[in-house]
Amino acid sequence: MKIIEAIDLKKYYTRGIETVKALDGVNFEISAGEIVAIVGPSGSGKTTLMNLISCLDNATQGVLKINGTDVTHLKEAQLIKIRRENIGFIFQQFYLIPTLTVKENIELPSIFANKKFPAEIINNTLKQLGLAGKENLPVKMLNSGDKQRVSIARALIDSPRLIIADEPTGKLENKVRDEILVIFKELAKRGIAIFIATHDLELAANADRIIHLQDGKIVSKAESDLYE
């Protein structure tokens, strides 16, 4: 089942009199349960592609389907609904609310979706990510590894079809990075598509596929084994 389908996706910006082709005709697909890493130098269009797939921005041209819905020309209110129902976010900087506890941070998406998750789901998620017993701690008291685990738990809580991770291991030690990788692989086994933007080639090498972007175009869509 295709979770992401990009067809001739373009994003152009105007800077003064110059038109910047941040993405220039990108085509790719990601299926359920697949881990795909996107790599490329700064300015290659990685962030722009992430923003489009995250439904935080609209493409200039082309078609982008998330879980079968064409999101290319949707309005902000409709994009919010797509994000709530389909996408979980993991950021390099974690972006947790420092005044809230672990549990309250994890529950945030449910508050915005006007849902209340059963305690069982929350407890299972906490347990799965090794956060059991820490649910009532303020997140500011956690170390970086635990903060990223909370960030992953927040992304997972509403059973997304797609997880978008922007440099998820950038601030973590190698040991914690490996643990996060194991978690990603387990999530993929459950059918969640994981899209990772990273400079970390070791992390990319553990993905099922790597999309290499340069100057707004895909230069390769190799199996990650080729990078090992």
Add this chain to the structure above:
Amino acid sequence: MRLLKIAYKNIARKKIRSLLTIGGVAMAVAVLVSLLGFNAGYKMALNNDVDKMGYQVLVTAKGCPYEAATLMLKGGGGLRYMDADVYDRIVTDDRIDKITPQLATVKTIEGGGFTMYMGIEDSYTELKPWATFKEGKWFTSPEALEVIIGYEAAELEQRTIGDQIFIPDTREILTVVGIFERTGTQDDGVIFLPLKTAQKIFDLPDQLTGIGIKLKDLGQLSAFEEDLYDEGSIQVISLAQVKGTILNLISSAQILVTSVAIIAIFVAIVGVINTILMSVFERTQEIGVMKAIGAGNRQIFQLIWYETIIICTMGGLLGSLFALAGGSGVEYFVKRFLPFAPEGNLIYISPQLILFSLLGAIALGLFSGIYPALRASLMKPIEAIRSGE
């Protein structure tokens, strides 16, 4: 409800800044509550003072009518006197329900201040049925060398029944035969003596300072006043007019305090907007992330609005407490500057006033929060997230 909890925790993030803002709102609310409490309290105290004079009309010697009425209410020097036969001429008027003649005299006391002595007749208690005895009884005769002391005057001078008192500038020693119960009026500070005794010892034979009259029908007041115009040496003062005039006298003080309250409220609004706006700018990335993970514009608006409302509600509660706690201090201060301060509490803070002030503080929060909440809700998630990079 859960957004409210997040909003509360956000406020606790910068404790000192939030406390200062809450303090600003509290000061504005305290000034407002004290001002409105003063408006209500002053009118009540004045009404109580005037109503407890027992009469609606005061006949005095010609002069400034309001000065005469104020002197009757509060005491002081400069009293004017009229012939007692005026009383004999008007006492037979059918329109009169009750009437009592009075002779007031003021004597300064050592160390500053003054004592008011009031010559009265039996008819005094008919007009003031609430003037009951704490101890003792009425004068034994119309010319007895006896006094009845108001509650506060007795407390102040530590007088009991049987005590002998010396009245300054006279050669007489009078015996205390009664002490009135507290009435909550200026009468509590007065020393009463029989009218004839007062005329004799103060050397004011056949003189009066006022005649208090209660008409059978207050609608006849104008006609009654007109009939007394023929009496050249006297004037008729309606106490309703006195109330209005005294309220006018303090209105300038009220305008001043109202201006201060308006400035305080304006400063509080600016303070709240500034604090919340600063907090929104500091949390730009956080707001962007909240939008990314599913928060709608309306929810972000609500979150920021709740923060403002919580700050203002806490300020409102604290301000009301300040006003309740500091009421007596404000009253002491205000009394020193007023041309006339009635007896009793000048500041009356009712539960309704507290509720009104709280609602006012919430309204202040609703208003102050609009702009910062709108700024936050209209942020574009990508730009907000990138703002800190």
